[in-house]
Amino acid sequence: MASVTFDKATRLYPGSTKPAVDALDLSVADGEFLVLVGPSGCGKSTSLRMLAGLEEVNEGNILIGDRNVTDVPPKDRDIAMVFQNYALYPHMTVAENMGFALKIAGVNKDERATRVLEAAKLLDLEPYLGRKPKALSGGQRQRVAMGRAIVRQPQVFLMDEPLSNLDAKLRVQTRTQIASLQRRLGVTTVYVTHDQTEALTMGDRIAVLKDGVLQQVGTPRDLYEKPQNVFVAGFIGSPAMNLFEADIVDTGIAFGTAVAEVDRETLGTTSGRKATIGVRPEDLMVSADNRGLPVEVDLVEELGADGYLYGHTDVNGQRVDVVARVDGRNHPNAGDRVFITPEPKHIHVFDVESGLRLSKPITV
Amino acid sequence: MSATTPAVSLPVDDQTKRRLDRGGKSEASTMAGRTKKRLSSRGATLGALVIAVLWTLPTLGLFISSFRPAGLVNTTGWWTIVQNPGFTFDNYVEVLGTGNSQLDLAGAFINSLAITIPATVFPLVIATLAAYAFAWIPFKGKNWLFIGVFALQIVPIQMALIPLLSLFSRGLNIGGVQIFDSLGSAGGYGQVWIAHTIFALPLAIFLLHAFVSEIPGEVIEAARVDGASHGQLFFRIVLPLSMPAIASFAIFQFIWVWNDLLVGLVFADGAAAPMTKLLAEIVGQRGQDWYLLTAGAFISILVPLVVFFSLQRYFVRGLLAGSTKG
Numbered sequence: 001m002a003s004v005t006f007d008k009a010t011r012l013y014p015g016s017t018k019p020a021v022d023a024l025d026l027s028v029a030d031g032e033f034l035v036l037v038g039p040s041g042c043g044k045s046t047s048l049r050m051l052a053g054l055e056e057v058n059e060g061n062i063l064i065g066d067r068n069v070t071d072v073p074p075k076d077r078d079i080a081m082v083f084q085n086y087a088l089y090p091h092m093t094v095a096e097n098m099g100f101a102l103k104i105a106g107v108n109k110d111e112r113a114t115r116v117l118e119a120a121k122l123l124d125l126e127p128y129l130g131r132k133p134k135a136l137s138g139g140q141r142q143r144v145a146m147g148r149a150i151v152r153q154p155q156v157f158l159m160d161e162p163l164s165n166l167d168a169k170l171r172v173q174t175r176t177q178i179a180s181l182q183r184r185l186g187v188t189t190v191y192v193t194h195d196q197t198e199a200l201t202m203g204d205r206i207a208v209l210k211d212g213v214l215q216q217v218g219t220p221r222d223l224y225e226k227p228q229n230v231f232v233a234g235f236i237g238s239p240a241m242n243l244f245e246a247d248i249v250d251t252g253i254a255f256g257t258a259v260a261e262v263d264r265e266t267l268g269t270t271s272g273r274k275a276t277i278g279v280r281p282e283d284l285m286v287s288a289d290n291r292g293l294p295v296e297v298d299l300v301e302e303l304g305a306d307g308y309l310y311g312h313t314d315v316n317g318q319r320v321d322v323v324a325r326v327d328g329r330n331h332p333n334a335g336d337r338v339f340i341t342p343e344p345k346h347i348h349v350f351d352v353e354s355g356l357r358l359s360k361p362i363t364v
Numbered sequence: 365m366s367a368t369t370p371a372v373s374l375p376v377d378d379q380t381k382r383r384l385d386r387g388g389k390s391e392a393s394t395m396a397g398r399t400k401k402r403l404s405s406r407g408a409t410l411g412a413l414v415i416a417v418l419w420t421l422p423t424l425g426l427f428i429s430s431f432r433p434a435g436l437v438n439t440t441g442w443w444t445i446v447q448n449p450g451f452t453f454d455n456y457v458e459v460l461g462t463g464n465s466q467l468d469l470a471g472a473f474i475n476s477l478a479i480t481i482p483a484t485v486f487p488l489v490i491a492t493l494a495a496y497a498f499a500w501i502p503f504k505g506k507n508w509l510f511i512g513v514f515a516l517q518i519v520p521i522q523m524a525l526i527p528l529l530s531l532f533s534r535g536l537n538i539g540g541v542q543i544f545d546s547l548g549s550a551g552g553y554g555q556v557w558i559a560h561t562i563f564a565l566p567l568a569i570f571l572l573h574a575f576v577s578e579i580p581g582e583v584i585e586a587a588r589v590d591g592a593s594h595g596q597l598f599f600r601i602v603l604p605l606s607m608p609a610i611a612s613f614a615i616f617q618f619i620w621v622w623n624d625l626l627v628g629l630v631f632a633d634g635a636a637a638p639m640t641k642l643l644a645e646i647v648g649q650r651g652q653d654w655y656l657l658t659a660g661a662f663i664s665i666l667v668p669l670v671v672f673f674s675l676q677r678y679f680v681r682g683l684l685a686g687s688t689k690g
């Protein structure tokens with residue numbers, strides 16, 4: 001077991017002027033499950049591959065425990081990696097696949113067999129030990145890839161979107177399995193995904209990246225309740241947070257015909273007379289007294305217990321799409337015009353220019 | 365079909381409707397399905413059959429001729445075997461008893477094996493290692509070096525014979541410094557091994573590189589993370605996965621060297637000469653005994669046939685299946 005530290009780690013691909021990973025500062029505690037999340041091309045996989053030693057580090061350092069591994073080849077880093085496409089050895093049986101690393105490490109045959117069997121039991125792979133990968137289903141292959149990592153008992157697990165090739169149902173199932181397995185084994189894990197739901201459900205902490213720059217690190221709750229900037233606010237949460245620019249007025253921020261109350265302290269820090277306001281769909285209510293933001297309802301998505309109202313409105317001449325959670329049984333219909341107001345304590349205010357968070361953390 | 369299918373109007377677009385009308389399965393619309401259909405069609409089978417017969421015909425003629433008496437071979441064609449029947453083992457007996465002052469056929473057969481096996485193994489070993497390096501080890505100037513190796517294929521063998529021969533007989537001398545001594549006169553197998561290896565390498569490296577670089581990168585990376593060094597990667601991952609390519613090149617190279625006369629004639633003379641040289645001699649000075657070649661060809665063809673059938677099982681498709689998704 002060990003912690004992992006990225007110390008201003010930078011990766012600049014040859015022939016490119018913009019680094020794929022820009023001075024990443026991140027530390028993962030011993031036994032922690034950290035999820036790297038971001039849109040495609042944000043540098044999350046590159047960061048993971050830098051940690052694995054498969055990608056060069058142009059500047060900065062990477063530490064596993066107290067050991068600087070920046071220039072250590074992958075084979076000497078004592079890490080195990082699960083690849084997106086599993087990368088099983090096609091000419092070896094499941095047992096040979098799982099025991100390969102031990103064989104290379106010179107572990108004797110008996111111990112190898114014991115450890116492979118142990119991992120196979122853990123993953124329900126016992127009946128398949130003698131099979132070749134091509135005779136396995138996608139889910140089984142994924143488990144073999146996991147097993148290959150577990151058998152090694154490494155310092156760190158690295159997982160590069162290991163669930164993206166599974167079907168939706170299996171993905172949800174495997175998601176919880178991996179998370180509980182990790183907690184049981186207590187091995188430090190860095191997990192890459194582009195799926196924010198996966199990130200929220202699996203990680204102890206989440207690191208959000210965009211264009212190679214770390215945006216925010218924190219627990220899932222932190223990120224959800226206190227996004228540091230507009231990007232994180234829009235990326236975490238599904239459906240996404242409603243974000244639009246609005247005028248600042250005396251007691252707060254204009255929200256259609258109503259005023260969203262924001263304390264003076266926060267308002268004082270804005271640059272100019274506008275602010276970006278963010279409200280999550282569940283924090284928007286259809287108002288009874290026709291005050292608030294007038295919204296044309298385009299569509300209501302019914303999910304049983306509740307539904308999502310999709311509509312649009314005009315804010316200072318700009319079309320803004322709005323999503324709000326509504327009651328499942330009793331909700332406006334498409335074509336209606338309703339007024340929407342935010343839950344006063346759940347308003348996120350961001351600076352228009354820098355996109356940084358201005359409002360204080362939400363107290364629940 | 366229309367009698368059993370009730371006439372309902374399905375809410376589908378024109379294209380799908382047409383396909384349904386034709387009774388086409390969705391399988392036919394996939395790439396694999398189409399290929400399969402095309403390859404197993406009656407026309408394709410017939411075409412393959414015609415080609416196979418045409419290609420086999422000369423061999424059959426040779427085979428029949430090899431059992432006909434010399435007189436008949438010299439006066440009538442093999443296709444008149446029914447009108448001019450005749451059967452004899454004389455040709456085989458005569459060929460097996462042939463030889464010159466230095467060599468008999470058995471000796472030449474051993475020579476051929478002694479030349480061909482190392483001349484197949486050496487280029488394969490070097491080329492597999494080189495292919496691995498070109499495909500999976502990053503180093504400076506890799507692409508230029510690879511282009512250079514590939515470009516060497518343009519050099520015709522005939523142009524390289526004299527310089528190579530002079531290199532062997534005089535040794536290498538650069539600016540007055542003797543790098544290595546001459547290998548002496550044409551004798552022994554060393555020279556012909558080196559020559560065949562040199563001539564085979566560009567193509568071998570090119571073909572094997574194409575195959576080795578197709579191994580999914582993630583598999584190589586997984587092995588590196590699993591702790592494999594370059595040597596372990598090569599022997600435990602790349603080599604087993606490249607067997608189909610290695611086997612096919614081994615067959616090509618074996619047959620090419622086995623049937624080679626030119627390189628053998630130049631670099632392996634006298635007591636080290638291969639069977640091809642002896643067979644070329646048996647037709648006599650003026651080619652008057654050419655009918656003996658028919659039997660000689662069949663004796664000579666035996667070994668390549670054995671090689672082909674023992675290695676052809678490595679031509680298995682889908683060896684990489686299951687390593688990654690799909």
